[in-house]
Amino acid sequence: MQRKYLVYNFSGELDDISHLFPNERLGRIAAIIRKHAQEVDIIDRANLLDLIDFGKKYMKNLGELSFYDSNKLYESRLEKEAGNILKGGYDVIFMNLWHGSGFKFSIDLSNIIKKSNPGIKIYGVGQKVDWFKEHILKLSNNSLDGLIIGLGYNAIEGIVLNEKVNNINNLILYVNGEIRENEKTPIDVDDYPVALYDGNIYRNIEHKIPIYSITLSNQACPNRCVFCIRPENYGRLNKARKTERVIEELEQLNSNYNAAHFRIEDSTPPPNSLNELSEFILNSELHGKVKFSGFSRIDTNAPGTFSLLKEAGFVALFFGIESLDDENLIRLRKGITYEQIKHTIAEVPLSGIHTVGSFIFPIPGETKQSMENTLQRVKELKPYLSSLLVLPAGVYPHTEWGKYPAKYGIQLADDYVEKSVIYPLKYLLPFKYWPPFPFKYKIMDKEIENINFGYIAKVYQKFVDKVTNEFHMPAIPDYYFLLADFIGKDYVTTTKTIIHYMIDRDYPAIGKLFSKSII
Ligand code: SF4
Incomplete structure (x- = not known):
């Protein structure tokens, strides 16, 4: 069966420069899809061209919104993105989930896409899945069809081969209203093709570091x-x-x-x-x-x-x-x-x-x-x-x-799970300005x-x-x-310069810093 796939990532606020590196996991997912002669695009918005296009104002607004908040500026881009994806004619989307503002955007995006076209299958992949697993599925309000645990390349292949989802290992899904975590099996990475970084599939990769x-x-x-x-x-x-x-x-x-x-x-x-x-x-x-x-x-x-x-x-x-x-x-x-x-x-x-x-x-x-x-x-x-x-x-x-928790002197808030899954880690802010954790522990x-x-x-x-x-x-x-x-600079100056640019949301300056490779 011929299907068209999208591998999508939006990391939100640039709070870690490594978001701008080519994403190997996304590249491997695309390579597995191509191995089975299916059509695939990677849209990874964590690149300097797209960040400049989103703009400082948009990114600041996004970074300040909490998970359940919204406003016109936020929605304008979200709807545009959903429209573009829907126009792309995709049957299956692998949605990379990261924490913070990128997570919010990706879940809201999945909701809009699913409401407009319930036939599109959307699976969550990535680090946020590793941290929160089934709690993400509960939060997604049925916009995600499943979650892929760990590297999960076997699950990607099972989906591409259209196997019965109940039989696909390393997959979490809803079955008859109940969360089901399929068997977890260790994978051998060499059983899968290496990541695809070709610009005709991995869009705007030339604008990554x-x-x-x-x-x-x-x-x-x-x-x-x-x-x-x-x-x-x-x-x-x-x-x-x-x-x-x-x-x-x-x-x-x-x-x-x-x-x-x-x-x-x-x-x-x-x-x-x-x-x-x-x-x-x-x-x-x-x-x-x-x-x-x-x-x-x-x-x-x-x-x-x-x-x-x-x-x-x-x-x-x-x-x-x-x-x-x-x-x-x-x-x-x-x-x-x-x-x-x-x-x-x-x-x-x-x-x-x-x-x-x-x-x-x-x-x-x-x-x-x-x-x-x-x-x-x-x-x-x-x-x-x-x-x-x-x-x-x-x-x-x-x-x-x-x-x-009790064994370690940890006390979880009553709404610990709900708050943790949407907790906005803010790496660029001093810790004292982070929102309170939904847990505390015995110290001193x-x-x-x-x-x-x-x-x-x-x-x-x-x-x-x-x-x-x-x-x-x-x-x-x-x-x-x-x-x-x-x-070709010393590491202290390099770090200070990059962090300064990230705090300023000065994406053109980051591009200039790495200009020998970035267009
Ligand atoms: S050694 Fe293993 S279990 Fe311990 S922090 Fe590292 S990855 Fe985790």
């Missing part, structure tokens, strides 16, 4: 950190890709699109996969032509790993450290100790690779003592860390914290009744101030080191 994503596995994680949704949705059986296939993909991207900067997406790369990738790079034509950043585990690096990675082109590595207090590490089920952290973090910069340490502060059960312990050890690690990122603990429904030995969002924000700020003002440590995600390399 050419930092390409690469995956080394099915992104499952064998660990069980209490705050993380990954093992639940991607599974715990990590299936590594064949390194030869990864190299082929890199070579194709390099020769077809002149791609030279790559971010590795696996939050837990399979053991030894970064070494093996690096060895292959050193023995290929890619050596000296490519740069990488990505995640790394503290405890899976053989001696000599980092100098090998540096030689292969790695510029920065991101480590999820979360806390440096021994008790906190145990309670988070991180599976690593301070000794291991210190050993690894001290080794990375010797190779010339920048080290990014990511922390959660405060965590439920944080005490004055655990804060002091962490800060003391941050001071010890300061000479080795190029960057330190901190976010307060978030509680998601399908995590250990979300499932058993205070009774939970005496804790509110303002107090959590105050404790967070105290920690951040110490790191920023006393230790003088910047907060720079790993991919900013790639961007700095790309434009």
Whole structure:
């Protein structure tokens, strides 16, 4: 059966520069559709041409609207977008769902499309699905026909092959008014074609920043950190890709699109996969032509790993450290100790690779003592860390914290689920200006009744101030080191410039910054 497909993304306010990178997941979905000789378009509005076209005024208005609010300006563009999509004659839409204003826009867009043409099938994909799963389906008011969990390429293929939806694994759907979560099965990414980035399918891709994503596995994680949704949705059986296939993909991207900067997406790369990738790079034509950043585990690096990675082109590595207090590490089920952290973090910069340490502060059960312990050890690690990122603990429904809150001193609001799913994360605003969380947790030995969002924000700020003002440590995600390399500037200036432009919604200036590649 011949059907026409749309893969759609609108990330809303540009609060993270990585939205402007070509989206590998969308590209792979399109490639699976093309493999079965069906027609497909990718409309990914997170590109500089479309952002300029939406305009500063529109984006500001969108960013300020809460989920259930609307106004004329917002609706004007929403209706125009729905009209364009309906004119496109699509039978099936895969709607990428992100948080914040992009999520609102995508759900409202799905509602309009579905009301005008109930025959169009719309499936939600992407990170927001991973975080909230069936709660998104409930919220969507029947505008979404289903949700695809994790990478879910098997579910995409099942839909394209028109299989019975009840038999498609990694799919959540409504059956007779009831939510049904089909069986979850781990996938093997090498069973599916690599992402399509051709401009005739991936529209306006030339107006994105050419930092390409690469995956080394099915992104499952064998660990069980209490705050993380990954093992639940991607599974715990990590299936590594064949390194030869990864190299082929890199070579194709390099020769077809002149791609030279790559971010590795696996939050837990399979053991030894970064070494093996690096060895292959050193023995290929890619050596000296490519740069990488990505995640790394503290405890899976053989001696000599980092100098090998540096030689292969790695510029920065991101480590999820979360806390440096021994008790906190145990309670988070991180599976690593301070000794291991210190050993690894001290080794990375010797190779010339920048080290990014990511922390959660405060965590439920944080005490004055655990804060002091962490800060003391941050001071010890300061000479080795190029960057330190901190976010307060978030509680998601399908995590250990979300499932058993009382065990961890967490109190969920009565409307926790409803509020969480529409909670507008605002990465560019200081945390104290975020809307209150629909949960709170016991910290600093205070009774939970005496804790509110303002107090959590105050404790967070105290920690951040110490790191920023006393230790003088910047907060720079790993991919900013790639961007700095790309434009040939230092990473601190690059980060400040990009964040300044994002806050100003100055999309033309971002385009100019990357003008050697963006039209
Ligand atoms: S935080 Fe990282 S290591 Fe822990 S479960 Fe999630 S992906 Fe795995």
